[in-house]
Amino acid sequence: MIHPVILCGGSGTRLWPSSRAAFPKQFSPLLGAESLYQTTLRRLSGEGFAAPLVMTAADFRFLAMEQAAAIGLMDAQVMIEPVGRNTAAAVLVAALSLASDPEALMLVAPSDHVIADVTAFHAAVEVGVEAARAGRLVTFGVPPTRAETGYGYLELLKPATEGEAAEVTRFVEKPDAARAAEMAVSGRHLWNAGVFLMRVGDVIAAFERYAPELVAPCRAALDSAAEDLGFLRLGPEYAEAEDISIDFAVMEKADRLAAAPLDAGWSDLGAWDALWEAAERDANGVAISGPAIAKDCRDTLLRTEEPGMTLIGLGLDRIVAVAMRDAVLVADMDRAQEVKGLVAELKAAGIQQATDYPRFHRPWGWYETLCMDSRFQVKRICVKPGGLLSLQSHVHRSEHWVVVAGTAKVTVGEEVKLLTENQSVYIPLGAVHRMENPGKLPMYLIEVQTGAYLGEDDIIRYEDIYDRN
Structure with a gap:
């Protein structure tokens, strides 16, 4: 197993702008109907695989669980990292959580990679299993x-042999480019896919030998971990672990390393040029996602995620054009790696679009701003079936809710009532209020806020089933 x-x-x-800190690429359907995270879960489930352990941040815990449940994986365990500490600490904590069986195999994989040929991937894993059972730390390398x-x-050491x-x-x-050209044809070099397969006992022993300073804080964080609404929240000691990748902390120092060749249509989708490579393209090399039209374009990516927006490309050659409601990227395909630096x-300049996504996901659903000025804001809000917003009040704003689809159960002060389509309610400044969706379909409403300050931090929470305090 x-x-x-x-x-x-x-x-x-x-x-960026499709992937941002508030809604990163692993949760987006960049290729196909499912998110990268969901396709990763599918790839690592079924016969021979135990329930997955998902390492994520507190902000994404509900999203991770919901997307897993949406594809029928109800047994996924989500472990919450209180702060991001790169991959070394995450892998070590996962190994320590499985330490009761040192012979158990753990397969570590990023959630945002593409594997086109799942059968070939599973065949590569079988090759890795044999090496891992022999005590090797196995990584996967792409020709x-x-x-x-x-x-x-x-x-x-020598060219890889199939199987x-x-x-x-x-x-x-x-x-650099010259060295990359040499390695591409050497026969003795593989791309590092960032996927690892190892026995639990071997992982822990490797950290104790090569990165012992990580062991104490990770073990303490696991020992003090607490159940939190079905998740396991690691203790605050996790913040004391060094922010370092498993490659730097362990793999580059270790001996008995092995690489299982992975020829399965792998991509880390690390930049827009990689997404263009992985996408379906026409005879002119043009990849289109969303309502976009290309005229006399070559080797170009056109993408828009706004149903009401049409993106037109005319005479483009090796260009990436990505249009969203609040941000547009137009870039030379060959400079796609520089986007991270621009973000x-x-x-650093305090531009909101650097991190915020136009649709804000919450445990109860999502909201997006339709219009905003200095003293008013109009939002569209979706509350999923059973979703319940916190009992709250505001110091600086009042609100007016209009239900446009579904049914809302609304509390304002001591009054509780049901609102259906085209019915509304006014929330005076300072009133204690909440809403929930008691139905079986998503509920949508339009919220109009007015006041001197409209920031999201103008919330006083009294009760919250999602324990966001």
Whole structure:
């Protein structure tokens, strides 16, 4: 039995504006109807796999559980990291949680990668299982198809043989173009896919030998972990662990490393050029997502996620154009890796779109701003069946709710009433109030806020079933 450990805490800023800190790429349906996270869950479920352990941040815990349940995986365990600490601490905590069986195998995988050929992936895992049971720390390496400077590489002792794990002599960091061209044809280098398969006891022993400073805070964080609404929230000691990847902390120092060749249509979707490579393209190399039209374009990606918006590309060559309601990216395909740096500049300048997503996801549903000025804001709100907002009040604003679909159960002060389509209610400034959806279908309403301050921090919570205090 293999225990999947799914790392689900990244922000994916190279795919801005579709991926942002508030709603990162793993939860988005970038390719197909399901999110990358959901396709990862499917790939690591079924015969031979135990229930997955998902490592994520507090902000995404409900989203992770909901998306798992949406594809029928009700047994996923979500472990909440109180702060982000890269991959080393997450992997170590997962191993420590499985320490009762040192011989157990754990398969560590990012939640935001694409594997086109799942059958080939499972065959590669079987190759890795044999090596891991022999005591090797197994990583998965992708045969290079081009001189890629955006990936790290695995250097092998000798060229890999199909069906066998190869000995890894060293990790190679992202190379320059000349070095990447050499490694692409050497036969002794594979792209580092960032997927690992190891026995639990071997993982813990490797950390104790190569990164002992991580062991104490991770063990303490697991020992003090507490159940939280069906999740397991790690203790505050987790913040004391070093912010470092498992590659730097352990894998680059360890011996007995092996690489299982992974020729399965892998991509980390690390930037827009990688998404273009993975997407379905027409005869001119144009990939389109959403309402977009290309005229006389070549090797171009056009994407819009707004149903009411049409994106037109005319005479474009190797261009990425991504249009969202609140932000637009137009970039040279060959400079796609630079988007991450630009997002950092936006964040430093205090630009909201650097991190915030136009649709804000909450445990009870979501909301989006339709219109905003200095003293008013209009929102569309969706409350899922059974969703219940906190009992709250506001110091600086009043609100007017109009139900446009479904049924809302509304509390204002001591009064509780049901509102159906086209009915409304006024929430005076300072009134204690809440809403919930008692029905079996999503409920939608329009909220009009007026007041001197409209920030989301103008909320006093008295009760909250999601324990967001």
